[in-house]
Amino acid sequence: MKISREIKTAILVLSGIALFIYLFSYLKGEDLFTTTNTYYTEFDYNALSMSSPVTIRGNKVGKIEDISYEFKTGKTRVEFSVSPKLVFSKNSTIRLYETGLMGGNALAIIRANDNDIAKSGDFISSEVQPGLITTLKNNFSGISTDLDSAIRSADTLMTSINTMVIDESEGSLKNTIAELNETLKSFKDLSNSIQSVIATNDEKIASVLDNFDKASKDLSELSNEIKEAGLSETIDNLNKTLVGVQNMLQTIDNNEGTIGKLLNDDSLYNNLEAASKEMELLLLDIKLHPARYRRILSKKEIPYQAPTEDQKN
Structure with missing residues (x-):
């Protein structure tokens, strides 16, 4: 045909x-x-686009089929389809999340652990996961406030520093720096003067150093001569003598030996004082009665009479 x-x-x-x-x-x-199963969910606002992916544990299993606004409820109704091979619970959650810094969004199926299997056409509850951009947007007001406060503090600090530098009072930073500069100049002039003196008296300084070197050598030779003369042995003997004298003085102080007893025993002093008193009375009696002592060898005894106070005087 x-x-x-x-x-x-x-x-x-x-x-x-x-x-x-x-x-x-x-x-x-x-x-x-290819056949797919269709499900529905709702959000308070629309952050999705047609053909946005539907994922489970990071794997794409479907896409957005339709987005519509419900005038009665004021919510955004989302229709999405997934592969019929995917089996999940009707009590699972559809999570809206950000896919990257560019602001792309997607849906993720968060499975529930039960056996109430979802069927095509069922409504699944939803939630929104805050992303990096949303968090920064919510906190940007606080960040901007802190940044503004920091900028104001920096401006105040710079103003204070500028005021300190411009201040012309006696204790200002400017005058302090000027005084420090004058001090450094004085040190510089002093250093130049010292260098000039050294350069002018170079020969004299060298002569002084030579004399000092000779004097140190003479002292060294004198020390050697003293050492050779046996001064060290003399000092040792003197030290031994001083130790002996110290031991002797310690013996006297401890009432040991004759000298120690003589110096420290009060009875000797008392006896000497009594003997001196008796000797004084004897001499006085001889002066008053000389005839008694001329006849001292006679057999006739003359009785002793104590002198009166007038006779003592």
């Missing part, structure tokens, strides 16, 4: 249309020959 040219043209046009529809669906992320 011969096919006419019109029929061939119609078949070619229909094939092109079918290919165009397939390619358009493929570019949208839809596969006309």
